[in-house]
Amino acid sequence: MSDLPVPGPAAHLLPPLAPFVGRVVVVGVSGGADSVALLRALVLTGARPVAAHLDHALRPDSAGDAAWVRDLAAGLGVPFEMARVDVAAVATRRGWNLEDAARRVRYEFLSRVARQHRAESILTAHTRRDQAETVLLGLLRGEAVLSGIPPERGRVRRPWLDVPRADVEAFLHGLGQDWREDPTNADPAQTRAWLRLDVLPLLASRFPGVEAALARVARLSREDDAVLGDLATRLTTHVSLASQPPAVLRRHVAQALAAAGLPYHAGQVDRLAAALGAGETAHVTLPGARNVTVTGGRLWLAPQVWPAPDFPLPAGWTLRTRQPGDRLRLPGGTRKLSDVLTDAKVPREERDRVPVLAVGTDVQWVGLTPPVWAVGAREAAGQPADPLQAAMGEALALAREAAQAGEVPVGAVVLGPGGATVGRGRNTSREHGDMTRHAELAALREAARTLGTPYLTGCTLVVTLEPCPMCLGAALEARVGRIVYGAANPKAGALGGVSDLLAAHWGHTPQVTGGVRAGEAARLLRETFRALRQPREPAYSPPPQLPPSPPPQSQPPLPESLIPASQPPAPSPQDASNDPHTTGSPPDLPRCR
Ligand SMILES: [Zn+2]
Numbered sequence: 001m002s003d004l005p006v007p008g009p010a011a012h013l014l015p016p017l018a019p020f021v022g023r024v025v026v027v028g029v030s031g032g033a034d035s036v037a038l039l040r041a042l043v044l045t046g047a048r049p050v051a052a053h054l055d056h057a058l059r060p061d062s063a064g065d066a067a068w069v070r071d072l073a074a075g076l077g078v079p080f081e082m083a084r085v086d087v088a089a090v091a092t093r094r095g096w097n098l099e100d101a102a103r104r105v106r107y108e109f110l111s112r113v114a115r116q117h118r119a120e121s122i123l124t125a126h127t128r129r130d131q132a133e134t135v136l137l138g139l140l141r142g143e144a145v146l147s148g149i150p151p152e153r154g155r156v157r158r159p160w161l162d163v164p165r166a167d168v169e170a171f172l173h174g175l176g177q178d179w180r181e182d183p184t185n186a187d188p189a190q191t192r193a194w195l196r197l198d199v200l201p202l203l204a205s206r207f208p209g210v211e212a213a214l215a216r217v218a219r220l221s222r223e224d225d226a227v228l229g230d231l232a233t234r235l236t237t238h239v240s241l242a243s244q245p246p247a248v249l250r251r252h253v254a255q256a257l258a259a260a261g262l263p264y265h266a267g268q269v270d271r272l273a274a275a276l277g278a279g280e281t282a283h284v285t286l287p288g289a290r291n292v293t294v295t296g297g298r299l300w301l302a303p304q305v306w307p308a309p310d311f312p313l314p315a316g317w318t319l320r321t322r323q324p325g326d327r328l329r330l331p332g333g334t335r336k337l338s339d340v341l342t343d344a345k346v347p348r349e350e351r352d353r354v355p356v357l358a359v360g361t362d363v364q365w366v367g368l369t370p371p372v373w374a375v376g377a378r379e380a381a382g383q384p385a386d387p388l389q390a391a392m393g394e395a396l397a398l399a400r401e402a403a404q405a406g407e408v409p410v411g412a413v414v415l416g417p418g419g420a421t422v423g424r425g426r427n428t429s430r431e432h433g434d435m436t437r438h439a440e441l442a443a444l445r446e447a448a449r450t451l452g453t454p455y456l457t458g459c460t461l462v463v464t465l466e467p468c469p470m471c472l473g474a475a476l477e478a479r480v481g482r483i484v485y486g487a488a489n490p491k492a493g494a495l496g497g498v499s500d501l502l503a504a505h506w507g508h509t510p511q512v513t514g515g516v517r518a519g520e521a522a523r524l525l526r527e528t529f530r531a532l533r534q535p536r537e538p539a540y541s542p543p544p545q546l547p548p549s550p551p552p553q554s555q556p557p558l559p560e561s562l563i564p565a566s567q568p569p570a571p572s573p574q575d576a577s578n579d580p581h582t583t584g585s586p587p588d589l590p591r592c593r
Helices: 013-020 033-047 062-074 085-095 098-116 130-140 166-175 190-207 210-233 246-259 268-276 338-343 349-353 387-404 439-451 469-477 496-506 518-532
Strands: 025-027 049-057 078-082 121-123 284-287 290-297 298-301 318-320 327-330 333-336 356-359 363-367 411-415 423-428 459-464 482-487 511-514
Touching: 013 033, 025 033, 025 098, 033 049, 033 062, 033 166, 049 062, 049 098, 049 459, 062 078, 078 098, 085 098, 085 363, 098 121, 121 423, 130 166, 130 190, 130 387, 210 246, 246 268, 246 298, 268 284, 268 290, 268 298, 333 338, 338 363, 387 411, 387 423, 387 439, 387 482, 387 518, 411 439, 423 439, 439 459, 439 469, 459 518, 482 518
Parallel strands: 025 049, 025 121, 049 078, 327 363, 459 482, 482 511
Antiparallel strands: 284 290, 290 298, 318 356, 327 333, 356 363, 411 423, 411 459
């Protein structure tokens, strides 16, 4: 083939094929100009293409196309594979539209051929004109993301997405190569054909660069989408979704639905994302009659799988679902099971499916994620005490000590690699007149002294309140392996915020768990602020060494606007849980300590 003349347009067509030189690749060849040109260009560059033709059986003369492509491949000395599938019948049987069915069947066929021939890539001949049509169509349909046809997805590569269509025909003319015209491509009743034949030429008469412009929109939109999609991926379980921008929430919902293999319409994603952002409840029935719910700031993909007990049941314990009168003894006091399920934001229709272990109406264990244990139930079941619960208890004791001293009640401990406490700290900002004296910093410093190394790899920082950016930065500097916090801090918490998103750039991302004994931590904060409203309360009177006039937001006692609204200090089931989306944190927490 090297003796063939290389016509001028090949200057654009051949360079994108360089990665495939010497490689076996599958090319979908319909017989149209684009795919015929791609096949010939691949042969010219020295790739090893396999021509694959799918007869969609949509036109009476479609068998003629198959024979034509077979002869073309034979003439080029290229392996040829074909299949005939009644796409219309598949569409009817599976409930897909025709275009969708054709696309799915085609890619299934191409993948099969690729496996047979051990080809690394499947190439399609989409050009810049296809890209322009796709973007325009998306724009007219009101799609949120105009990213067009992706240059690659899985094994599929589309090397000519930036190549002007005119070059393709010029290339074929130069080779003296003909091709088959699909008559449906000339039928303006088809929206795509109408865009190609009527709309784009009209636009091009006023905007000669319209094809390139629309392709540019696709490229930029894809770049934006990748960033926003990445942010959505990082919405880990400790993030408050209500604080996220709608663009991120939409992608978060779409990713969750896609991961669960659930089909959806764009409007349904919008509704679910809006409910997440507004903290409202929304029920949506997806195609296929699958119900999903947003409630309590969380997306529930029914049917929910609730954890079953994974330990032998002690004598007298029975496994069942909830019953009237069920109660549960928690660190904060005895509560009704129904209130525990409500507080955990379990959707109403799911509550009768949550497994419960009980002795009579005394509930011992609730199969939430993670499970909630009654006080003493772990011991009764012979289960090891949760070391994080114990460590948080220690941190809470330090927080109470801080409250006694008139400080914002935050406590922290650092667990060493072996699980022992190697550092302890509480907030001492007021004592020192220094707003950087946070519990976490004190605990981290002590841990470094105890272990004799500044690097706390393998250590866990346990703190009662979600760390601020300063303390998260310190934990990252010290290479802390895991951060566990109690109450979320929607105002000043760094996790789930910008610093969390940037944490990956440190080359070290600690594992984060939020909501451990959150109710106790939040209650302690609420009580402290309530006491701060009563200046004569001796425990909270300002110490004499206050800084003269610090900025208002950092001045203890905290301004009225930062004090949580008074709420009944009800014990929360999250005292014994660490579900981050159901923390019992107050609506307002201090911006500074
Ligand atoms: Zn801090």
